[in-house]
Amino acid sequence: xxxFKVAVLPxxxxxxxxxxxALKVLDAVEKRYDVKFERTHANVGGAGIDLEGRAxxxxxxxxxxxxxxxxxxxxxxxxxxxxxxxxQPERGALLxxxxxFGLYANLRPAIIFPSLxxxxxxxxxxxxxxxxxxxxxxxxxxxxxxxxxxxDGAGRDRVGVDTMRYSVPEIERIAHVAFQAAQKRGKxxxxxxxxxxxxxxxxxxxxxxxxxxxxxxxxxxHMYVDNAAMQLVRWPKQFDVILCENMFGDILSDEAAMxxxxxxxxxxxxxxxxxxxxxxxxxxxxxDIAGQGIAxxxxxxxSAGMMLRYSFGMxxxxxxxxxxxxxxxxxxxxxxDIYQEKAGEKLVxxxxxxxxxxxxx
Amino acid sequence: xxxFKVAVLPxxxxxxxxxxxALKVLDAVEKRYDVKFERTHANVGGAGIDLEGRAxxxxxxxxxxxxxxxxxxxxxxxxxxxxxxxxQPERGALLxxxxxFGLYANLRPAIIFPSLxxxxxxxxxxxxxxxxxxxxxxxxxxxxxxxxxxxDGAGRDRVGVDTMRYSVPEIERIAHVAFQAAQKRGKxxxxxxxxxxxxxxxxxxxxxxxxxxxxxxxxxxHMYVDNAAMQLVRWPKQFDVILCENMFGDILSDEAAMxxxxxxxxxxxxxxxxxxxxxxxxxxxxxDIAGQGIAxxxxxxxSAGMMLRYSFGMxxxxxxxxxxxxxxxxxxxxxxDIYQEKAGEKLVxxxxxxxxxxxxx
Ligand SMILES: CC(C)[C@H](C(=O)O)[C@@H](O)C(=O)O
Ligand SMILES: CC(C)[C@H](C(=O)O)[C@@H](O)C(=O)O
Numbered sequence: 001x002x003x004f005k006v007a008v009l010p011x012x013x014x015x016x017x018x019x020x021x022a023l024k025v026l027d028a029v030e031k032r033y034d035v036k037f038e039r040t041h042a043n044v045g046g047a048g049i050d051l052e053g054r055a056x057x058x059x060x061x062x063x064x065x066x067x068x069x070x071x072x073x074x075x076x077x078x079x080x081x082x083x084x085x086x087x088q089p090e091r092g093a094l095l096x097x098x099x100x101f102g103l104y105a106n107l108r109p110a111i112i113f114p115s116l117x118x119x120x121x122x123x124x125x126x127x128x129x130x131x132x133x134x135x136x137x138x139x140x141x142x143x144x145x146x147x148x149x150x151x152d153g154a155g156r157d158r159v160g161v162d163t164m165r166y167s168v169p170e171i172e173r174i175a176h177v178a179f180q181a182a183q184k185r186g187k188x189x190x191x192x193x194x195x196x197x198x199x200x201x202x203x204x205x206x207x208x209x210x211x212x213x214x215x216x217x218x219x220x221x222h223m224y225v226d227n228a229a230m231q232l233v234r235w236p237k238q239f240d241v242i243l244c245e246n247m248f249g250d251i252l253s254d255e256a257a258m259x260x261x262x263x264x265x266x267x268x269x270x271x272x273x274x275x276x277x278x279x280x281x282x283x284x285x286x287x288d289i290a291g292q293g294i295a296x297x298x299x300x301x302x303s304a305g306m307m308l309r310y311s312f313g314m315x316x317x318x319x320x321x322x323x324x325x326x327x328x329x330x331x332x333x334x335x336x337d338i339y340q341e342k343a344g345e346k347l348v349x350x351x352x353x354x355x356x357x358x359x360x361x
Numbered sequence: 362x363x364x365f366k367v368a369v370l371p372x373x374x375x376x377x378x379x380x381x382x383a384l385k386v387l388d389a390v391e392k393r394y395d396v397k398f399e400r401t402h403a404n405v406g407g408a409g410i411d412l413e414g415r416a417x418x419x420x421x422x423x424x425x426x427x428x429x430x431x432x433x434x435x436x437x438x439x440x441x442x443x444x445x446x447x448x449q450p451e452r453g454a455l456l457x458x459x460x461x462f463g464l465y466a467n468l469r470p471a472i473i474f475p476s477l478x479x480x481x482x483x484x485x486x487x488x489x490x491x492x493x494x495x496x497x498x499x500x501x502x503x504x505x506x507x508x509x510x511x512x513d514g515a516g517r518d519r520v521g522v523d524t525m526r527y528s529v530p531e532i533e534r535i536a537h538v539a540f541q542a543a544q545k546r547g548k549x550x551x552x553x554x555x556x557x558x559x560x561x562x563x564x565x566x567x568x569x570x571x572x573x574x575x576x577x578x579x580x581x582x583h584m585y586v587d588n589a590a591m592q593l594v595r596w597p598k599q600f601d602v603i604l605c606e607n608m609f610g611d612i613l614s615d616e617a618a619m620x621x622x623x624x625x626x627x628x629x630x631x632x633x634x635x636x637x638x639x640x641x642x643x644x645x646x647x648x649d650i651a652g653q654g655i656a657x658x659x660x661x662x663x664s665a666g667m668m669l670r671y672s673f674g675m676x677x678x679x680x681x682x683x684x685x686x687x688x689x690x691x692x693x694x695x696x697x698d699i700y701q702e703k704a705g706e707k708l709v710x711x712x713x714x715x716x717x718x719x720x721x722x
Binding site: 121126163227229232250257258 | 452
């Protein structure tokens with residue numbers, strides 16, 4: 001059988017509780033398929049700060065380097081909010097992880113399950129039947145990482161500067177990811193830019209058009225980022241794959257995620273070239289409900305599923321996890337965040353819904 | 362009586378038709394108040410390109426320079442979409458106008474009228490009773506105008522670069538606009554940034570906190586732009602004044618506008634230091650319905666109202682226009698874009714709703 005090494009980084013807040021359920025699912029996968037997941041736990045985020053003095057301790061980086069993939073929980077909480085931005089759990093862990101491991105392709109599905117449409121703040125008629133958007137965000141370039149960046153001068157003469165920079169190869173590789181993803185789903189890519197204002201966007205659009213020629217079966221369209229922010233609200237079903245540079249992807253993927261109404265359901269993948277990747281829920285660490293055993297572990301479980309699919313090539317097992325989650329929702333199981341007091345719904349806790357998913361595997 | 366000079370730039374698409382109604386409203390104001398509006402028409406956008414060879418002709422700039430304010434229609438359409446970005450109607454007219462006239466403060470109300478909540482794609486329970494957000498966007502700095510900006514190199518070695526830069530005085534003056542606006546309304550400012558990633562945002566947040574000390578009656582909060590894109594969808598009523606740098610304001614003001622469901626109702630003001638300003642509808646030129654006399658002129662009429670309020674100090678007349686619009690909506694008058702086939706609604710054309718507003722002045 002195969003052996004995969006997983007760096008397990010539960011993090012803060014609800015991270016450890018929902019991670020426990022995802023690990024139970026990995027156990028179940030080991031029983032059903034000829035595979036072993038060797039897991040090494042490491043501290044990250046606030047837990048890293050408290051136990052090892054920084055959001056991304058050296059030991060954690062080394063454990064990740066020795067692994068085939070990172071399964072990440074969530075980080076952050078009020079306890080660490082007064083630290084300087086660079087040292088805070090989210091920024092201090094996520095940005096270095098992306099850079100060190102070259103995680104250039106962020107895949108964020110925004111799926112609304114037909115049985116959960118009423119959780120969205122959008123009208124029933126706008127989202128009837130659900131929608132299924134995949135935001136593909138460039139994650140290691142643009143205004144997040146380019147130089148110069150900083151504050152120069154003193155007092156009222158200070159000037160803040162950030163730089164957005166994109167090279168042709170950076171745009172090409174993320175465009176390939178988007179077109180290849182689209183080939184496996186709705187065969188449409190909507191590329192987001194602000195080509196009427198930004199030079200990076202002019203280059204972005206030109207290169208995306210070039211790469212599109214290698215994917216004649218995929219339909220390419222372009223949309224300005226301001227219009228995309230509107231169109232997501234107006235009619236989300238018009239989108240299949242949305243391709244964005246780093247900053248636009250940060251904003252639009254969160255907007256799209258919120259439109260589903262169930263942040264606790266959305267996984268994400270951040271992929272490097274090759275098969276290495278980091279997998280994490282799209283929602284936050286929810287410190288307000290941490291430790292109560294009531295958090296929704298579905299996003300974490302689906303993130304583990306994405307790990308099997310993208311880093312380990314276990315498409316069948318990944319599909320099985322996705323299907324088990326869908327079945328459990330159809331059976332009416334609901335954690336508190338998605339419970340709507342409707343007939344047929346069963347209010348359950350973190351462990352119970354995890355068990356139900358495993359029972360359906 | 363007073364005399365104000367208005368540069369009238371109807372532009373393209375529905376621009377001329379809706380402008381005609383706004384000018385009728387100015388006529389009506391002249392009759393009721395001791396004031397004259399001397400109007401000089403000029404070409405802009407596609408009309409500028411077709412008649413004078415460029416989106417912002419020199420004559421138009423001079424007419425604007427001689428005026429106390431600019432009343433702007435809308436620009437753009439399929440005819441000019443294949444021109445290079447710099448020459449296109451929107452970019453080629455709007456960005457130079459902002460720069461030449463120092464229009465640093467963009468005010469974009471996103472108001473949902475209680476009688477029009479059903480036009481929004483948000484659920485009734487999310488927007489019951491309407492909402493009233495004022496987005497204040499910095500309009501002459503940031504990544505729109507800072508250098509270096511361009512594409513360097515050749516072939517696959519090309520690199521695109523844009524620069525986001527903010528100085529302390531640039532942040533201070535727009536912050537003052539936001540706090541002063543908040544004092545006249547809900548007394549809350551939510552400042553948007555990405556201080557966990559951008560240096561400009563770190564400076565932005567520090568300066569906004571400083572300026573806030575001069576407005577102890579206004580409550581200041583901060584929100585990351587990605588979270589703001591979510592919160593607008595989740596619960597728009599939490600916001601009063603939203604303060605943004607240029608690019609974030611572009612995205613969030615459009616998102617907020619779309620949440621109202623009635624883009625044809627939303628005016629905007631772009632203010633310089635002193636009293637000069639440019640006033641324009643938030644919606645586009647709607648080439649698909651141009652020339653049919655069915656466009657909604659309310660955004661253009663409310664833009665004229667903002668001109669009276671902000672450039673001419675005619676608060677009473679501006680209030681009268683706002684009230685007349687509200688009354689006409691209460692009376693059930695609806696252009697096609699806001700018509701919902703409900704009892705009590707009267708479907709009317711551009712001229713008819715303009716006349717009804719004047720009758721209510
Ligand atoms: C925490 C922050 C640096 C991060 C980002 O902006 O990328 C987060 O918002 C995300 O989307 O993962
Ligand atoms: C046309 C474009 C340059 C402009 C902008 O991005 O500012 C427009 O989107 C706006 O918001 O007025």
